[in-house]
Amino acid sequence: MSWTDDTARAALKRLFDTAIRAADPRAILAGHLPEPPEGGRIVVVGAGKSAAVMAAAVEDAWPQEDMSGLVITRYGHAVPTRRIEVVEASHPVPDAAGEAAAARVLAAVQGLTEKDLVLALISGGGSALMALPAPGLTLADKQSVNRALLASGATIQEMNCLRRHLSAIKGGRLATAAHPARVVTLAISDVPGDEPTVIASGPTVPDPSSFAEARALVAHYGIALPPAVAAHLDAAAEETPKPGDPRLARAEYRMIATPQLALEAAAAEARRLGLTPLLLGDALEGEASILGTALAGIARSVRAHGQPVAGPAVLLSGGETTVTIRAGQKPGRGGRNTECLLGLALAASTAPELAENIWALMGDTDGIDGSEANAGALLAPDSLARARQLGLDPRAMLASHDSQSLFDRLGDCIVTGPTLTNVNDFRAILIA
Template identity: 80%
Template sequence: MSWTDDTARDALRRLFDAAVRAADPRAILAGHLPAPPAGRVVVVGAGKSAAVMAAAVEAAWPEVALSGLVITRYGHAVPTRRIAVVEASHPVPDAAGEAAAARVLAAVQGLGPEDLVLALISGGGSALMALPAAGLTLADKQAVNRALLASGATIQEMNCVRRHLSAIKGGRLAAAAAPARLLTLAISDVPGDDPAVIASGPTVPDPSTFAEARAIVAHYGIDLPPAVAAHLEAAAGETPKPGDACFDRATFRLIAAPQRALEAAAAEARALGLTPLLLGDALEGEASVLGTVLAGIARSVRTHGHPLPAPAVLLSGGETTVTLRPGQRSGRGGRNLEALLGFTLAAAGAPELWALMGDTDGIDGSEDNAGAIATPDTLARAAAAGLDARALLASHDSHGLFSPLGDTIVTGPTLTNVNDFRAILIA
């Protein structure tokens, strides 16, 4: 087909929508449920998808007596009749999330072997289900979360620290639920799909240690509240490890993941006459640097036909980071817009290159957009509008470029989350 700006934009949006549909709990969750048990069914969970997952359980089990509650981000609730839904703050926890986490822990206690705990876990659960370990406060957890988010630490590193500051994460929810049967249905938003990292693994063994958490804090030079530093140093009450008896009746099922979303986008790309190349579902690193690297690959396709000839689309997922200098305040825009701005500057107006980068949960950072689209003339349009792209990148204000140009993508909460999605179309 002949690629114009309009057809390229439409194609990229179709790829993004295909990736999100592949992770929609309303379409996929029911097939992972067991036969309804004879005993009680207690449903708990946390994450950006937790409410819609709970609604999907109710739809699949209309006659089953269900109780329990799930915690989701503000604005992500959906109507339910038997499972309570509580909204809380993300990415920094709040009192609503702390109180709801205490209710979740209480809901699974005192059950018997004939009962079933159904845990619905998705990305965002670490912040949403924040129950500080003994001796720590919510303010302690908030301070550590803010420091981790600004440090440049990977999600694996951040969640290692979070597990060791929690009374519910790192397998502790599973320990509270024993001896009941425990089934976790999870949607992965983390590179590698490690169950211990998804929402900080409340229902699975934690192979990490207090010593590893201390090493991460030291590596990034994070200034901890005194109570947190003392807690990590004391290393009392380690998380349950692989082989612990509390996991004997626990099962973990991954129902959606970044790779599956990329494969759905690849199928859509083929239908559009594009050859897809999946670069991986676990790309990490500094957002703007990754954008620069992806621009280099795209230019190679356009100029040399390597690693594949055009028309093609490069697909990737994962979770990048944005590192702030000490004392620097973040501008507007999340990691996907920052990666896209890095791509735009590196592509430097190369013809027939378009890119979409966005978060599959519908919210990139703290603004109302899922991501944005860059076009061959983005820099020219920005200059005409008096926007300094390099200065905006330096101040981490990528939203300040793409929003005035009308290139942001606003979907609202998608009610799923399989992390970042990046598609680069080479005509």
């Protein structure tokens, strides 16, 4: 195939769509359901950006079963359900709707018996959506900590370690509240490594981390805590349930979609398009713009030396980068994917032979990169030149975390709307 601007853009969008379809709960969830209980109740609970569509998929798979329950999803992510209630709440900073719904979720699983089944539907975003402060803390306390975490540069693993120790429902507490009922969790992973304790802060799995680790993270990132939160961490009055806790003996965890599965689906589609795919990993982390620079270096090697793969090729990766906002800095309109993409563009521009033959798409598989209505953006060989023709300064916009504004002005933002799934970020770099 001759790679023109039109064919390259179309190919990248097709790969992104393929990755999202591979994680669609409507297509994959039914095959992971347990057998319904005999003579017991089915209580469905959950939280995350995919929670509502997961609940609808459960109802479709079990039309004959008597069930009830409540799931929490992000505003704009609800879908019609018949028996399982859907509540919308705020993400990434929690709100009162999420707090009230989380209290109802916790209440729904209490008082059950060994014959009953709790089906927990967990996906990315669940930590903020199901925000129930630990005793002595308020929603305002959790909101303050969440905002500080989002600007700190902490990884998602580190953020959720702290969140678990400020919650009345995360870090295994939802599952212990359901004891002695059987608990089966169906999860869609949005985190590097697919670690269950990190996905939505692990409400149904034991938590090996400690209050001491949470305090160390606060100190490392210099996070200013509300007085009540600092006192709660210092007191360490009630640790999260640990591995081996007998109340979690009947808790089972099933991963139904992961970033790796989505990347493998995209790789298969790339081969059909005549591209050689190279999977760089599903767990790439670090500062977004720095990762963009590193990816440009790999792309340059492909173009110049045919290593580690010969072109035409596509580099595929997933994971979750971070964007660190300096103290006192007022960021522009950006997200981690557009920031990584702009970092890639600037690094590639130093090698003309690469810049003229590279296209890339980076986006969040949930359809929202950052806080606005774009999933990410697409880069073409002439993107920086077109930006400068519009009077934009790409390097200054990267420094001020205003990458989305640049791609928006170019008309190259990717807008999907809520995809109702979430297997983290998707990056595809096409080298012709």
